[in-house]
Amino acid sequence: MYVSFNASESVRLSIENEEKPIKHYLRQPKRLVHALADSQLMKQVADDLYELKMRPINFMEIYHFQPIVLLKVWSGSNGSVYLQSVECQIEGIEYINKRFSLKLKGVLYPHESNGQTTLEGQSDLEVGVGLPAALMFTPKVFLERAGNKLLKSILGRIKNKLTTQLIQDYRAWALQTPQAESELQSELRSELGY
Numbered sequence: 001m002y003v004s005f006n007a008s009e010s011v012r013l014s015i016e017n018e019e020k021p022i023k024h025y026l027r028q029p030k031r032l033v034h035a036l037a038d039s040q041l042m043k044q045v046a047d048d049l050y051e052l053k054m055r056p057i058n059f060m061e062i063y064h065f066q067p068i069v070l071l072k073v074w075s076g077s078n079g080s081v082y083l084q085s086v087e088c089q090i091e092g093i094e095y096i097n098k099r100f101s102l103k104l105k106g107v108l109y110p111h112e113s114n115g116q117t118t119l120e121g122q123s124d125l126e127v128g129v130g131l132p133a134a135l136m137f138t139p140k141v142f143l144e145r146a147g148n149k150l151l152k153s154i155l156g157r158i159k160n161k162l163t164t165q166l167i168q169d170y171r172a173w174a175l176q177t178p179q180a181e182s183e184l185q186s187e188l189r190s191e192l193g194y
Contacts, residue, residue, distance in 0.1 A: 001136055002099075004128040005147030009155035011162060013119045015110070018174030022117060023079025023110045025170045032081055032108075033073055035169035036161050048074045049086065056092070057150065062134070065092035069102060080109035083123070099130030108162075123158065125151050 015022050025031065033042060033050055041053040054067045070086040083106040090097035106123035127147065135143065 001140065002128065002130050003140060003143050003147065004126065005144060005151050006124070006126040007148055007151035007155050008122065008124045009152070009159050010123075011108070011119065011121045011159055013163060013167070015117045015119055015167070015170075017117050018171060020174040021079075021110070022119065022170055025173055026079035026081050026108065026110065027075045029073040029075050029081055031169060031173065032166065035166045036158065045070070048072055054154070063093060063096070063132075065090050065096060067091075067100075067102065069104065071104070076109075078109060080107060082107050095132055096129060101128040102126070119162075121162075123155055125155055127151060 029048065030044070033044075037050075037052060041055070043051045045051050050071045050073060052069045052071055054069065056064060056066045058064050067088055067090055069088045072084050072086050073081065075081050083104065085102055085104040088100065088102040090100050103126045104123070106121065108119060108121035111118050111120050131143070
């Protein structure tokens with residue numbers, strides 16, 4: 001049986017611009033990735049490609065596995081940042097790995113109005129999987145509900161990091177002197193293996 005799950009999450013945050021506007025910060029996708037992802041689980045594999053080992057997932061207390069997603073992250077005009085999954089594999093259950101698909105798309109951009117800046121964004125996550133025979137007799141609606149809830153919780157954790165860690169990193173970045181910024185960029189490159 002093949003089932004698909006999906007979830008979406010939007011964000012809208014009021015930002016107090018520091019001396020350096022947040023749109024300049026967002027033009028550095030590496031900083032954004034570093035602020036949102038655990039450096040133990042993320043590795044840069046090319047200029048705009050990152051391998052993310054997601055935290056292990058426990059689905060319905062039966063299946064335990066860990067998705068590894070290759071993400072493309074790039075900046076656009078006006079400080080927009082885009083995120084898109086390129087490929088995915090599953091560690092832990094080979095049967096599911098062969099029958100698994102994941103699509104992630106996201107965008108984050110600053111919006112300025114009347115001297116106020118807000119960060120606005122949207123992320124969409126879709127997963128499809130051919131289920132093992134052990135779940136064939138489980139009602140599809142129950143499986144879909146459980147899967148959609150799981151995806152929503154993943155996007156919720158990302159949103160939580162966005163609303164805390166990204167804002168903290170932006171403020172720290174905005175207060176840095178040019179020399180300190182150069183040293184931090186060198187440190188980030190070595191941490192991400194770049």
